[in-house]
Amino acid sequence: MARVRLEKVVKKYGKVVAVDRVDLDIRDGEFFSLLGPSGCGKTTTLRLIAGLEFPDEGFIYIDDRVVNDVHPKDRDIAMVFQNYALYPHMTVFENIAFPLESRRKALNLSKDEIKKRVLEIAKFLGIEELLDRYPSQLSGGQQQRVALARALVRKPKVWLLDEPLSNLDAKLRVLMRGELKRLQKQLGITTIYVTHDQVEAMGMADRIAVMNKGRVAQVGTPDELYSRPADTFVATFIGSPPMNLIQCTVVEKQPLEYVVPLELEGGVMGSGRVSTSIVLECREGLNIPLDPSLGSKLLGEGESEVYLGVRPEDTLVFKEARSGLGVLKTRVEVVEPLGSETILNIKMGEDLLKIRQPAGLAFQPGEEVYLEFNLRKALLFSRKSGRLLA
Numbered sequence: 417m418a419r420v421r422l423e424k425v426v427k428k429y430g431k432v433v434a435v436d437r438v439d440l441d442i443r444d445g446e447f448f449s450l451l452g453p454s455g456c457g458k459t460t461t462l463r464l465i466a467g468l469e470f471p472d473e474g475f476i477y478i479d480d481r482v483v484n485d486v487h488p489k490d491r492d493i494a495m496v497f498q499n500y501a502l503y504p505h506m507t508v509f510e511n512i513a514f515p516l517e518s519r520r521k522a523l524n525l526s527k528d529e530i531k532k533r534v535l536e537i538a539k540f541l542g543i544e545e546l547l548d549r550y551p552s553q554l555s556g557g558q559q560q561r562v563a564l565a566r567a568l569v570r571k572p573k574v575w576l577l578d579e580p581l582s583n584l585d586a587k588l589r590v591l592m593r594g595e596l597k598r599l600q601k602q603l604g605i606t607t608i609y610v611t612h613d614q615v616e617a618m619g620m621a622d623r624i625a626v627m628n629k630g631r632v633a634q635v636g637t638p639d640e641l642y643s644r645p646a647d648t649f650v651a652t653f654i655g656s657p658p659m660n661l662i663q664c665t666v667v668e669k670q671p672l673e674y675v676v677p678l679e680l681e682g683g684v685m686g687s688g689r690v691s692t693s694i695v696l697e698c699r700e701g702l703n704i705p706l707d708p709s710l711g712s713k714l715l716g717e718g719e720s721e722v723y724l725g726v727r728p729e730d731t732l733v734f735k736e737a738r739s740g741l742g743v744l745k746t747r748v749e750v751v752e753p754l755g756s757e758t759i760l761n762i763k764m765g766e767d768l769l770k771i772r773q774p775a776g777l778a779f780q781p782g783e784e785v786y787l788e789f790n791l792r793k794a795l796l797f798s799r800k801s802g803r804l805l806a
C-alpha cells in the first residue's frame with residue numbers, strides 16, 4: 417500500500433500542455449479515479465505516475481520518496497493501459513503468470529503458489545476456461561480481462577488502471593465494476609483508475625479528480641462532486657442528465673418583504689420572513705428573491721450574471737395551477753420514458769431543461785405544467801468564470 421502525490425506537475429508535448437500544474441494527494445489504500453472528457457490529460461497523468469513519461473516540472477512521490485527519476489520497474493506498480501498488449505506466443509495462463517514468474521525468486525513463490533494465484537484471479541474475472549488459449553483466439557473483451565488479470569495477480573504498492581473495462585459489453589462491465597471494487601477493498605491496494613465514464617467513477621471510487629484541459633477542476637467524494645460542484649464544468653459533467661443551468665440576472669428592485677415557505681427555507685433565498693430588494697430575474701418571468709446578504713455580496717463582487725443550477729430531480733412538476741416562489745408556468749416539449757423514470761424536456765428561453773420524474777406519470781408533449789424548483793438545493797454559478805458562487 418502507498419500514498420501517491422503529485423506536486424505542480426507539468427507535462428508538455430510541443431505546444432500542447434497535456435498536464436498543467438496538477439496537484440493530487442492520493443491516500444494509502446484509496447480507490448481514486450481520474451475522470452474527464454477525451455484529451456483532458458488523464459492518461460498522461462497516469463503514465464507520469466507509472467514512469468512511462470517524465471514531468472517537465474513538478475514532483476511525483478510514492479510514499480515519501482520522489483520518483484521522478486525512478487525506473488517504472490522500480491516503482492512497484494502494476495498497470496493496465498487502454499492499448500494493452502498480451503504476449504502473443506504465451507497462453508492466457510502464461511500471460512497472467514508472467515509478472516509472478518519474472519519475480520519468482522524475489523517474491524519467494526513456488527510453482528504451486530503461482531498456479532494457485534493465477535487460478536484465483538482467472539476465476540475472479542471469469543476467464544478460467546480460457547487459460548489454455550492464445551491471445552489471438554480471444555475476443556477483445558476476453559483479452560482485456562486477461563490484461564487486467566495480469567495486472568491484478570500481483571500485489572504491488574499501486575494499481576494503475578486506464579479504462580480497464582472499456583471493451584466489455586454493458587452487462588459484464590457493470591458486473592466487473594462491483595467485483596473490482598470488492599477486490600480493491602479486500603486487498604487495500606492504492607488504486608488509480610482512469611475513465612471518461614462518470615457513472616463508473618462515481619460507482620467505484622472513494623474520491624474522484626475531475627480533469628478539464630490538463631487541469632484538476634475539483635477533487636472530492638462522489639457526493640461532494642454531485643452536491644457542490646466547484647464550477648459549471650463539473651456541474652454538467654457529473655450527473656445524467658446533467659444539472660440544469662438557467663440564465664438569470666441579479667437585479668436591485670423596490671424593497672419587498674417575502675415569506676419564504678418552510679420547504680424552501682435556506683438555500684439561495686434565506687429563511688423565514690425576508691426583506692430584500694435583490695432579486696434573481698430569470699427567463700419566462702421567473703423571479704426569485706435572494707437572501708439579502710448573498711444578493712449584496714454578488715452585486716458587490718460584480719457577479720450579476722449568473723446561472724441558477726438545479727439538478728433534474730430537484731424540480732417538482734404539477735399539472736394543476738400553482739403559484740408561489742420559484743414556480744414557473746410552462747409547457748412540456750419532449751417526453752423521454754426510460755422505464756425506471758421519465759425525463760421531461762422543457763424549453764426555458766434558449767435553455768433546455770431536463771427534469772426527472774418517476775415512471776408511470778403520464779405527460780404529453782405540449783401539455784401545460786407548473787414547475788417548482790427546489791431552491792434549497794439550487795446553486796448559483798458565475799456566468800463570467802463558471803465558478804460556484806453559492
Ligand code: ATP
Binds near residue numbers: 429434454455458461
Ligand atoms: P482519452 O480519454 O481520449 O484517452 P486523455 O484524457 O487520457 O484522453 P491524454 O491522452 O492524456 O488525454 O492527452 C492529453 C493531451 O495531450 C491531448 O491533447 C493529446 O492529444 C496530447 N498528447 C498525449 N500524448 C501525446 C504525445 N505522445 N504526443 C503529442 N501529444 C500528446
